[in-house]
Amino acid sequence: MSAPKSRLVAVFVIIVAVLVGAAAVAPYALGSAGDTNDTAPIENQQFQPGTVLPSEDPEDGEITMESSQRGKTVLVDVGHANGVSETDLEPLLSTLVENGHEIRFYRGQRQELNESLRSADAFVVASPQQRFSNDELAGVEAFTDAGGRVLVMGGPPSVEASGGLLLGLGGFAPTAPRTADLASTYGIAYGSGYLYNMEDNDNNYKSIYAETASSGRLADGVERVVVRDAVPIRTNGGTQVLVGSEGTTLSTTRDAGRYAVLARSQGGNVTAVGDTSFVTRENAYDADNEVLIGNLADFLVTGDKAEGAPTPPGADSPSESGSGAGPAQPPREPTPAPS
Amino acid sequence: MSNSPDGGSLTQAQSYALVVVAAVLLSAILAPVAYDRATQPDGTVAVVTIEGPITSGSATAVQKDLREARENESIDAVVLNVDSPGGGAAASEQLYLSVQRTAAEMPVVASVTSTGASGAYYAMLPAEDIYVTPASIVGSVGVRAAAPGPSLPGEVKSGPDKASATADQRRTQVETLQNAFVGSVMKHRSDDLELSRTEVAHAKVYSGARAVDNGMADDIGSTQDAIRQAANAADLDDYEVYRKEPPQTGGLLLLSADDGGGVVVERSPVGYETVDTPTLLMVYGSVQTESEVIGNVSA
Numbered sequence: 001m002s003a004p005k006s007r008l009v010a011v012f013v014i015i016v017a018v019l020v021g022a023a024a025v026a027p028y029a030l031g032s033a034g035d036t037n038d039t040a041p042i043e044n045q046q047f048q049p050g051t052v053l054p055s056e057d058p059e060d061g062e063i064t065m066e067s068s069q070r071g072k073t074v075l076v077d078v079g080h081a082n083g084v085s086e087t088d089l090e091p092l093l094s095t096l097v098e099n100g101h102e103i104r105f106y107r108g109q110r111q112e113l114n115e116s117l118r119s120a121d122a123f124v125v126a127s128p129q130q131r132f133s134n135d136e137l138a139g140v141e142a143f144t145d146a147g148g149r150v151l152v153m154g155g156p157p158s159v160e161a162s163g164g165l166l167l168g169l170g171g172f173a174p175t176a177p178r179t180a181d182l183a184s185t186y187g188i189a190y191g192s193g194y195l196y197n198m199e200d201n202d203n204n205y206k207s208i209y210a211e212t213a214s215s216g217r218l219a220d221g222v223e224r225v226v227v228r229d230a231v232p233i234r235t236n237g238g239t240q241v242l243v244g245s246e247g248t249t250l251s252t253t254r255d256a257g258r259y260a261v262l263a264r265s266q267g268g269n270v271t272a273v274g275d276t277s278f279v280t281r282e283n284a285y286d287a288d289n290e291v292l293i294g295n296l297a298d299f300l301v302t303g304d305k306a307e308g309a310p311t312p313p314g315a316d317s318p319s320e321s322g323s324g325a326g327p328a329q330p331p332r333e334p335t336p337a338p339s
Numbered sequence: 340m341s342n343s344p345d346g347g348s349l350t351q352a353q354s355y356a357l358v359v360v361a362a363v364l365l366s367a368i369l370a371p372v373a374y375d376r377a378t379q380p381d382g383t384v385a386v387v388t389i390e391g392p393i394t395s396g397s398a399t400a401v402q403k404d405l406r407e408a409r410e411n412e413s414i415d416a417v418v419l420n421v422d423s424p425g426g427g428a429a430a431s432e433q434l435y436l437s438v439q440r441t442a443a444e445m446p447v448v449a450s451v452t453s454t455g456a457s458g459a460y461y462a463m464l465p466a467e468d469i470y471v472t473p474a475s476i477v478g479s480v481g482v483r484a485a486a487p488g489p490s491l492p493g494e495v496k497s498g499p500d501k502a503s504a505t506a507d508q509r510r511t512q513v514e515t516l517q518n519a520f521v522g523s524v525m526k527h528r529s530d531d532l533e534l535s536r537t538e539v540a541h542a543k544v545y546s547g548a549r550a551v552d553n554g555m556a557d558d559i560g561s562t563q564d565a566i567r568q569a570a571n572a573a574d575l576d577d578y579e580v581y582r583k584e585p586p587q588t589g590g591l592l593l594l595s596a597d598d599g600g601g602v603v604v605e606r607s608p609v610g611y612e613t614v615d616t617p618t619l620l621m622v623y624g625s626v627q628t629e630s631e632v633i634g635n636v637s638a
Contacts, residue, residue, distance in 0.1 A: 042439055046522030054514040056507075198537045203507075203514040282506060 054203050057226075059285040063095045063294050065301075066220075070100035072301040075120035079108025080128035083158055083177060084276045089126060091284040095297045114139035114310045122149040122300035127158075127177040127276050139310040141185055144269040146309030149300050150186075153273040154179035155229045156194040179272075186265035187236035188272045193252030195230045195259055195274075200245050202226045202286060209287065210242040210261045217302075218264060218271065218295050226286040227275035232259035237266040242292075262292075271299055381575040382415035384566050388585035389419055392622065393426030393434060393458045402437040404583045409444055414581065416569035417441055419449040419466060420562055423459035428482055428516050428619040431458030435523065439465040446572035450565035451475040451556070456544055458621035460555075461520055464527040467572065469556040470565040471547030477555050479623035480524050481542030482516040484509045516619060528554060544623060 045051060074096055078086060086093070086105065093103050106116045113136045117123060123143060132140070144150055154177030179190050196205040207228045212219040218241045225242060232250060233240075242262035249256045261274045278289050279296075349357070387404045391397060408414045419438065425431060441447055442465040449455070449463035450470040456479040463469060471477060496502060504512070521540050525532070531554035532539070550556035558564070570578045 040443065042436075042443060044436075044439075044523075044526075046526050047519050051522060052515050052518040054511060054518065056511060198540060202510075204510045207510065 057202065057287060061285050061288075061290040063091060063284065063290045063297075065095060065099045065294050065297050066217075067099070067298045067302050069301045072101045072121040073119060074101055074103050074122045074124060074300050075116055076103060076105050077113075077123065077125040077128060079106045079113070080125070080130040080132065080178070082125075083127035083129055084153070088276065088280045089124070091281050091290075092124070092279050092293055092297060095294060096300065099297070099301075101301055112136075112139075114142075115312075117143045117148070117310055118308060118312075120148065121303060121305045122151070124151045124153075124300065125179070125182060126153040126279075127155065127179075128182075129178060131178045132182055137181055137185060140182065142310035143305070144186070144267065147303050147305040148269065148309065149303035149305070150270045151273070151296060151300060152179055152183055152188075152270065153276045153279070154190060154231070155274065155276050156192075156231045183233075183270075183272050186267070186270040186272075187238055188263055188265055188270065189234045189236075190272075190274060191232035191234060191250070191259075193231065193250050195227075195232060195244050195248050195261070196251060197245065197248045199247045202228075204228070206230075208248050208261075209245040211245050213240045213243040213258070213260070216241065216264070218262070218292075218299060220295055221291045222288045222295065224287050225278055225289045225292050226283060227261055228277040228283060230261045230275040233261060233263045233272055233274045235260065235263045235265070239264045241271075269303060271296065380577045380579045382570075382573060383413050383579050383581050384416045384418060384569050384573070384575070385411075385414045386418045386420050386562070386566065386580060386582045388583060389421045389423050389434070389459060389462060390585045391423055393423055393430045393462070395427060395430045395433075397426070398430040398434050398437075401434060405437045405441045407583075409441055414445070415575055415578070416446040416448070416573040418562065418565045418569050419447065419463050421449055421451045421455040421459055421463055422453045423462075424454050424456050424624050425458030425460070425479070425622040426620065428458065428621045431461045431621045432519070434458070434462035435464060438462055442466065446569050448565045448569040448572070450560070450562040451477055451547070452562060454623070456623035457481065457542075461523065461621060464523055468558060468565070468568055469550075470558050470560040470562070470568070471550055471556040472559065472561070473546065473548045475547045476544045476623075477547070477550045478544040479542050480520055480539050481621070482513045482520060483620050483622070484513050485620065512619060516621075520621065531557065 074093075076086070076089065076093065097103060104116065104120065106113055113132075117139055120143075123140065140150060157176035177190070183190060194206060195208050197208040198205050200209060201207050202209065207226055208230060209224045210227055210230070211224045212222050216239065222242070224245065230244070232244075240260040240263050242260065244259045244261060247256055248259055250259060262271065264271050277283055278286075279293055284290055284293055385404075385408045387401060387408065389397075389401055405417065408417050438447060447466045448468045448470065449466035451463075452472070453475050455463060455469070455471070455475065455477045460477050460480065469477070494502075500508070517540065521536060524539050525536055533553045534555070545553065545555050547556065547559060551559055558568075560568075566580055
């Protein structure tokens with residue numbers, strides 16, 4: 001009986017060895033070894049850095065002024081709940097100070113605008129959120145009639161967030177710059193909507209390039225500038241200085257066209273820009289923005305403003321009855337042509 | 340059975356009877372197996388659900404479902420049942436890669452039951468067919484960067500870009516992801532698309548009918564139609580449907596504080612909450628607020 005027993009054991013061992021061995025080899029033989037398929041490479045050329053990384057323009061250059069004028073006074077409006085702060089305007093204001101000019105702010109507290117304008121040579125208004133009163137509008141008109149220079153800047157309505165990070169949260173109040181009254185006096189109108197360009201832009205559809213459309217001091221040395229939040233400007237008899245590059249489209253109509261973002265009034269004493277972003281320190285060195293800022297500084301100080309305009313309310317001539325602080329006097333000299 | 344005197348041999352009739360009984364017994368065991376084999380479907384179509392906002396948590400769960408589908412040899416095709424407005428950019432990309440991996444091994448068909456927008460549209464791009472209904476929406480091929488959160492008072496940072504980014508940097512990030520997103524749409528759908536790359540980049544959403552017309556989707560049909568199409572693509576005449584349970588995860592929460600500041604929190608499915616600001620989103624629509632969780636966040 002001993003021989004069959006050992007034979008049984010041998011059979012048992014052989015069977016176990018064959019079965020376990022077969023189980024070990026089977027996955028390789030059957031080609032089902034776990035994640036082998038998962039390692040097969042998949043080409044995603046659209047993810048490669050060379051494909052997805054956008055080009056970035058270098059930011060360099062200096063803001064310089066050509067004008068040799070000194071000692072002009074530039075009044076900056078911060079008294080109409082302006083959507084642009086003194087900090088945002090700093091590159092322009094610093095340039096003026098560095099070149100020997102004085103900056104004063106109109107805060108709307110101690111004195112009237114017209115009183116402040118009287119001793120100023122130029123006036124800068126950026127994104128006012130409060131309307132200019134009729135007296136103030138008349139005062140600014142008298143100011144430019146007397147040769148004072150005015151720079152008006154304003155972008156599309158900004159959405160003021162009063163709560164939350166994303167749209168749809170909290171209270172949002174769209175606040176449009178109240179530039180219409182001021183600009184329309186000089187045949188300049190701010191359009192609605194905003195400008196964008198899906199093809200030719202500085203890494204965002206709203207960061208459009210504006211190219212020079214006419215010659216003149218404001219466009220001197222400027223090939224193209226970057227504006228990041230612009231509205232179109234329409235003029236009556238004025239000069240379009242900068243227009244959006246080809247493919248620039250208006251958001252409200254989706255029509256592509258040549259939209260002006262910087263224009264100069266017919267008389268030449270008023271320049272209107274449909275954007276306020278280009279002047280901030282963050283964007284001041286994009287493309288030729290630094291050249292444009294220098295040119296705008298030159299524009300502000302190269303006027304030839306007569307002393308004492310606008311005149312005080314009591315000093316108006318009898319023939320101009322009932323117009324308050326309006327354009328009491330005709331310009332003392334013809335409006336200077338654009339220089 | 341009668342016992343023969345020596346107990347050694349059976350009669351012939353007894354032997355036959357024994358063989359018949361043994362055969363019937365054996366057949367009784369084997370017949371059901373044979374019957375099952377004869378009636379077994381040719382294969383299985385797995386339905387994987389992508390539902391709600393895409394967060395890293397929900398993306399991981401769907402990736403797991405897809406990996407199981409790839410590894411399970413009985414599954415021959417996958418239908419993505421999509422109802423999502425998108426979510427985090429990175430999570431959406433992960434889903435895209437996972438669906439792409441699956442589509443390389445078996446037919447994948449997507450069915451948009453309600454919304455398949457932004458990151459969710461990204462995820463289903465590798466599907467060979469996208470089914471929509473007239474009222475479902477697809478598209479929104481775009482990226483958005485939420486505004487950076489306010490830095491904490493007294494916070495000390497090791498460098499100027501730590502925990503913040505300039506507007507230039509965020510624009511570049513958005514542009515980079517947008518290039519990848521639009522590039523993926525063009526890679527998978529350029530043969531069908533009536534839209535140019537620029538039109539796709541406008542990030543518009545399209546109703547199902549419009550999407551089929553302009554090539555953002557393929558067919559009008561229900562999830563059942565998508566399942567049938569997936570089975571056809573896998574050459575299955577007879578198939579069964581295996582529905583994966585949709586992943587249960589917390590959503591993308593936007594917590595707004597009383598002072599108007601806000602912070603986006605991605606709630607992890609494993610139970611802890613990390614305060615984070617996922618600034619890059621591929622999402623269509625506004626993100627819901629959950630004010631009751633404000634107390635948990637001291638931001």
